[in-house]
Amino acid sequence: MAYWWLIAVGVVGGYWVVSLVLLRFPNILHKRKQVKFPCRHVSHRGGAGERLENTMSAFRHAVDDCRTEVLELDCQLTLDGQVVVAHDDLLDRICGVSKSVSDYRYDELPEILSSLQLTFYHKMEVHPSENESVQDRKIPLLRDVFTAFPGVPINLDVKTESTELLEKVETMIKEFDREAITPWGNFRDSVTKNCYAKNPNIPLFSSIRRVVLILLWFYTGLLPFIPIKESFFEILMPSTATKIFDLSERRNHLTWQHRALVWIIDLLLMRPVLFRHLQRRGIKVLVWVLNDDEDYERAFRLGADGIMTDFPTKLREYLDKNQSLLSKDE
Structure with a gap:
């Protein structure tokens, strides 16, 4: 009987030793991905806290005034087959x-x-800036954004599971020679799978399901053995959800059970060891949507490569003030 216990202990022990070695040295098994642009400063919907979201004015402000490294935006398809930049399918908001x-x-x-x-800040309304025209309140075409910002990386959220939308976006990405600088996907796994199947040369960001799977593989020791198709691991910092809720009128509705659950998820997800392993495989870790210095500080301290923010001016000021603390190679 003891003999079989020794075999079991040896097998399990050997598995964990190999897993830990590959966790530290993943390129023994996996070719390192090559993301060709820095991504510390990502403007969520163009910077939805400083300009009307997903507008040309927001994108110009983020690029010209805030030196954003990546624009994040969303695309939909109109009745006549035009690819437009809009987050919500329903236009009531x-x-x-x-x-x-x-x-x-x-x-x-x-x-x-x-x-x-x-969306990600307490009771704040965003108005057009003084120099914005009526034209700046028009929902833009994706083609117009690609034309206006040819060299700017764009994190592109394909909002609907539409074959026509996917084909038109992929065609446009290739037309503008943006395959290396336009990561795409959606938080729904079905859309992300379709993106990868359509063109695996375009960088992919993680769906919610894939984030959960990667986390599960990490805690079971399987992650170092499994190929990962994504180039960007994009996650919500769970602690920010509690903060937003506490600042809302519904604060008293957040029970201690909810707070405990958020705390546990935050503890499991925001792991520097996980981040370092992914980064050794060339996968960038982006945290969204963070809007104050305290959260910027925590995300970078834990090892995130970049932050999505609604306030590109605020994040730019933070990065400029903390260059010595953010010297990690891109």
């Missing part, structure tokens, strides 16, 4: 109408409202 983007031809789309509620 951004345009005040209870219809979908796909219900309109592009030239019939309503204007964006003059003020929008910021």
Whole structure:
């Protein structure tokens, strides 16, 4: 009986030794991915806390004034097959109408409202800047964004599971020679799988399901053995969810059980050892959506490669002040 116990202990022990070695040296098994651009400063929806989200004005401000390294934006398809930049399918939040983007031809789309509620911040409304025109409140075409910012990396969220949308976006990415600088995907795994199947040469970011799987593989020791198709591991910092909730009018509805669950998820997900392993495989770790210095500090201290923010000016000021603390190679 003891003989079989020794075999079992040897097998399990050997598995964990190999797993730990490969955790530290993953390139023994896996070819390192090559992301060809820095991504510390990512402007979420173009910087939705400083300009109307997903507008040309927001993108210009992020690139020209804040020196953002990556624009994050979302795309949908109109009734006449135009690829437009918009986060929500239903236009009630951004345009005040209870219809979908796909219900309109592009030239019939309503204007964006003059003020929008910021999604990841407490009770803040964003208004156009003084020098914005009515044209800046028009939902832009993805083609116009690619034309205006030819060398700027764009993190592209393909919002719907549409074969036509996927084909048009992929064609446009190749037309503008952006395959190396336009990571794409969606938090729904089905859309992300379709993106990868359509063109595996375009960098991919992780769906929610893949984040959960990678976490499961990490804690069972399997992660070092498993190939990863994604080039970007994009995650929410769970502690920010509690912070946003606490600042809202529903604060008292967050029970201690909810807080405990968020704390546990945060503890499991925000692991420097996990981040370092992914980075050794060439996978960039991006944390979203962070909007104050305290969260910037924590994300970079834990080893994140970059941050998505609604406030590109604030993040730029933080990075400029903390260059000596952020000397990690891109």
